[in-house]
Amino acid sequence: MADCCNQPGLVSIETAKALLLDAIKAVDDSETIPLAMAVGRILAEDVKSAVNLPPCNNSAMDGYALRMADAQTDGRLEIIGKSFAGAPFKGKLWPGTCVRIMTGAAMPADADTVVMQENVDSDGHSIRIRCDINQGDHVRRRGEDVIEGTVLAQAREQIAVPHIALLAAAGVGEVTVKRRPQIALFSTGDELRQPGEPLGNGDIYDSNRVALRAALEALDLQILDLGILPDNKAAITKALGQAAHAADAIITSGGVSVGEADYTREVMEEMGEIDLWKVAMKPGKPFAFGNIRGVPFFGLPGNPVSALVTFHQLVMPALMAMKGAEWSPPANLPAKLLSPLKKKPGRTDFQRGIFRNDTSGALVVEAVGAQGSHILSGLAAANCFVVLEQEQGSVGVGETATVVPFCRSFGAW
Template sequence: MQQTVSSSLLPLAEALAKIHQIVAPITATEIVPLNHAINRVIAQDVFSTIDVPGSDSSAMDGYALCFHRTADHLQFEVIGEITAGMAASFSLNQGQAARIMTGAPLPPNTDAVVMQENVIADDKVVELKSLPIRNANIRRSGADICRGETLLRPGERLTAARLMLCASAGIDTVEVYKKIRVGIVSTGNEVIEPGTPLSQGMLYDCNRIGIASLLQPLNVEVTDYGIVPDRLAALQTVFTQAESEVDVLISSGGVSVGAADLVKEALSQSGQIDFWKVAIKPGKPFALGRIGTLLFCGLPGNPVSAFVTAQKLVIPAIKQLQHELMPHPIEGYFIHAKLMRDIDRQPGRQEFLRANLSQNEQGELVVAPQAKQSSAALQALALANCYIVVPAEVSRIAAGNFVDVEPF
């Protein structure tokens, strides 16, 4: 399928807007147990059928007190003990107390719970230095969750805290969108597997492991298509196979303008290209397209470029495919830090400089760009803990100015 694609560079915000228009979220769902649901995306509202806590309970180890008619009474008769999991089998009357443990249900007529560290007690009497305020250290029924309350909504990703929330309400299964199947392939005659002998002119493939690791928090099913040589027929064979096996195919290499960069041509013949070239650095030669219903993401071959474009473009596309609610606007999640070294650069593309963020002796956030900013300099990426985000039109930023920083 031949088509004409503009070679002009697309700003990142416009590329993300196009992804939002192009990528249709999946609709298929399944029900899974909580212990298999981490990082899945909720497909239906999750409601609580109970109050949490289910009854008024103690927030402390201490003593439940009844003093509602005597404000200056500091000695209380201990008439029993209640531990977590027990039902309160007695009520308190004025001037009475009960030994109680954290989470245990309160006996009727409890006005407050006093911490055990704040009393003098024996088996029969507890003496206070002063009365606690009414309702102190009491967890009221439904204080955390009310029966019928919406706990989660469609599009929310199940984090560890959200799984705990579901479990606390007695929920053991959730309906989620089906897993996205993602294929990963590297291209190039010069690329070989790590662990094999390295001959002159060859490079070890590090892109597949990096991309697969970036995708791990999205809980996708990954198919590794290995390394494909720079041959049009070989690329088309992988494209055809992937179309029947996965929902997304991510390739690295072969999307630039060299004689051996055949991914764009193979994609044009097998499917369609929606856009090519994005105005970011590193990562300009990025291609997004489709082969039938398969979403194709073509990353640059240089490892840092592949890493950055996977972060900035592929992950948002997969999140949309998964039906995850995306924050809006996408911009504006930066922090500001004082620049420690001058930045001089060629304007024209938004740049993500690998850098290190720290705090100086005055408590200020300061940031220093790594010395090596080549799109092949992986060590700088591995040592960095943030990006300095430089607007496309900026050519110089002097040390001492504040810059936008995106922590890893």
């Protein structure tokens, strides 16, 4: 039996993604900011190293720096000095001598090997080596990590904490990054109340806008929060006009279905263009995309799970492209089902699940909670989507299904 919500004119999710990514343009503006503030930002230009890393030969261990030729003798080696990080030994090694050296300290001239302090007998004035060693042991070579002029991070790359460490080690204090796009956000519905307010008869809390704002902040985007709007055409028209003037993109939840009070789509048609309406996905069919006076518009469903699924699958890749980043979709992983999943052909289904490795190391997954588009508890307990393809039917225990782990900005890793 086919999905009763599989109506003519539904756009496949693959087509919808391609349409959005093709329509979205990256912001052009850039700014220079301190490196320490750059986590999550998108580089506007390549960053090259002006130094070698390490900048000089240095010791990887606490021990003694020496010439390998001297280590091959049976006698003791005289300790003629010390080399500390930041206070190197400035003299010269002569035959039969060595230098006490600490981790990270510069190697003395002519020294080519370090012997660990645990492998010598020392009387404070000389040492005797107690094991076989090889030339070059425990020496970090100049430029072995990075050679001067190497590109450390590329334009369009999103800066993560390891990038910060690498760039700082190379002496980079500032980076030029893309401006953060500003996203206008509001919810529509006479029944919506702000969390913390008392509920009247028939009221519900506005979870969508709060959750979407958190998701936008996780993507390091600027947010213009226009709050909760009533089901009123004039109010929605005013808010969309304000958003189109001030923002790089607009996101709403609710009002894109076919109810008598769903005005968002009607206003969109009057103020802009609708390029996409209704996607062959579950949950999330009533998803709209277009523009308001040239500004990209994403109309998310009102049901809370639907809103978050469409954000994860459709909006987030588009916003990353707007930031100027190269979009890398999450990995699709095959997993064995531990619970049966019901489905009717017609729409791609994103069921909520928990995946893990079983005792043999194999990847397994099971559904979590009820799968209704209003059931947030299951989504909160999940760590992945179990994706069932558009024309696929129900699947049973032991069959293989595709698992898509939640990405970091969605709150799980």
